[in-house]
């Protein structure tokens with residue numbers, strides 16, 4: 018049997034991410050990636066929802082900006098009234114000011130709410146599209162072979178949540194910043210143009226410096242995501258394989274593996290913090306220097322009496338707004354580079370699940386072609402290869418009739434399981450043609466059956482809907498496969514309190530596999546070492562209860578199985594093979 022994803026493969030994926038050629042923050046690439054991800058939502062099936070909520074969120078952004086402008090004028094008049102000691106005007110403005118203070122929080126709360134709903138809808142759309150594609154055409158299987166794609170589960174859930182939240186936030190912030198900039202730069206320009214010019218030049222220089230110095234930050238953030246995911250995955254693997262680890266007494270080895278991944282996380286985090294510190298020097302300086310600019314540039318004019326106090330206050334107010342708008346990239350640089358890493362991860366899973374796969378059943382050159390047959394299995398010149406193009410079986414041709422049984426033997430690693438995967442339609446790398454009953458009528462029994470998180474009934478009926486099967490039928494089948502005590506072990510046929518995958522022995526799980534086969538109504542079954550853990554008597558029982566009209570291909574090197582088959586296909590290393598009757602006449 019072959020393990021699809023080893024830790025080594027995963028580590029290799031991590032190393033690919035660490036490749037320095039991978040580059041840091043590339044604004045153009047980032048924009049292109051966001052455009053694709055956003056395009057799925059704003060121009061896809063959920064476009065109407067997307068546009069409605071975008072409109073609401075942007076409208077509230079606009080209200081927020083208008084509110085800020087009104088406040089700036091109120092403030093200006095307020096200060097002028099104060100400096101003129103105009104008590105009547107002052108008390109009127111105090112009422113307006115009080116009113117504005119009540120309106121402000123309402124606008125801000127509604128704005129946040131609309132943003133949250135928009136990001137929720139986007140997340141809903143993106144995650145469900147990714148999950149649909151992931152579950153389609155065996156993509157969930159194929160992604161396990163892609164070594165650069167660590168933790169697809171995390172990418173489709175947490176990474177998408179983070180992406181949609183931050184992207185929505187940024188979109189609104191940029192929209193507000195543009196509006197805000199247009200309005201306040203006009204005010205500032207009108208009040209005192211030299212200050213406006215100095216501010217624009219200052220911000221351009223600051224942004225360019227930040228982009229240059231902070232370029233590697235995106236790469237470090239990307240590595241951080243991957244390393245955190247890898248650390249978590251190593252802990253999940255120990256949990257999933259707790260019994261094997263305990264039997265092997267692999268605690269120390271696992272601990273050192275986890276510790277080493279944890280160290281990788283910390284090392285990268287240290288580099289990240291160091292780079293952020295260097296950037297902070299620039300960012301802090303960038304934030305403090307402008308404090309003196311309005312006083313230094315516009316102060317003398319005020320002293321000379323060219324401006325009244327209210328105008329001076331509005332200059333400050335507008336100046337601060339323009340500074341914030343133009344300083345968006347500098348101030349948010351760390352978040353933007355974390356976001357860029359997050360966008361890259363989501364883009365990669367999107368590309369992966371939308372990619373054309375060599376093994377997902379599409380027909381193309383260099384792939385095994387397939388055809389649906391009425392009942393028989395026919396292999397015509399079938400050769401199989403590994404993804405690295407290593408030849409496994411070569412030019413196999415055979416035909417099995419409706420109710421015949423074929424046993425496939427051969428030394429370990431010769432390609433028996435790969436040939437079975439090809440027959441089952443989940444492995445198409447190779448040449449030739451396979452005709453078999455359609456997948457609805459095929460049943461595959463692996464050595465270790467997949468145990469679902471659920472009741473005994475859900476397990477026995479998998480992949481059928483358990484509600485379609487009567488409890489008594491399940492009990493009858495369990496008796497047939499010699500599992501009369503399973504119901505007691507499981508705490509009841511529908512009880513979900515026991516983790517059956519952890520409790521049932523491998524032999525018992527293999528019998529659950531046979532129970533599934535009996536319930537499936539399949540015309541054709543592939544049994545890949547599916548009795549490896551059974552004693553001879555139970556194994557014979559399993560083969561005897563299989564319906565006579567079921568076409569069967571078994572993979573096993575157990576001589577005891579020969580008696581249950583009509584013919585034997587023997588695979589040899591180098592791709593050669595031979596076919597003969599199972600029992601000599």
Ligand SMILES: Nc1ncnc2c1ncn2[C@@H]1O[C@H](COP(=O)(O)OP(=O)(O)OP(=O)(O)O)[C@@H](O)[C@H]1O
Pocket residue numbers: 018019021162403404405409427428429430431432433434435436
């Ligand atoms: N995804 C994969 N990527 C690379 N090599 C693979 C992959 N899957 C299988 N192989 C390789 O293909 C060869 C055949 O594997 P396969 O599982 O078909 O062998 P097998 O005959 O069933 O072995 P066993 O009897 O030990 O189960 C092995 O050398 C295996 O390492």
